[in-house]
Amino acid sequence: MKTLRLRLTEDEKGWLERRAAENGRSMNAELRQLLKNSMASGHGVR
Secondary structure (H helix, E strand, O other): OOOOOOOOOHHHHHHHHHHHHHOOOOHHHHHHHHHHHHHHOOOOOO
8 A cells, every 4th residue: 555645724634533423434534435435426527
């Protein structure tokens, strides 16, 4: 697995922290789930 450094604003980080906590996941796991959902729905690169 590769490592990716990501810069977030304080608001973005706060949103991600809250969402991850609500879903019982780490911030990393939440970001990966969001990406997986987006890829599965066909959003993104065309």
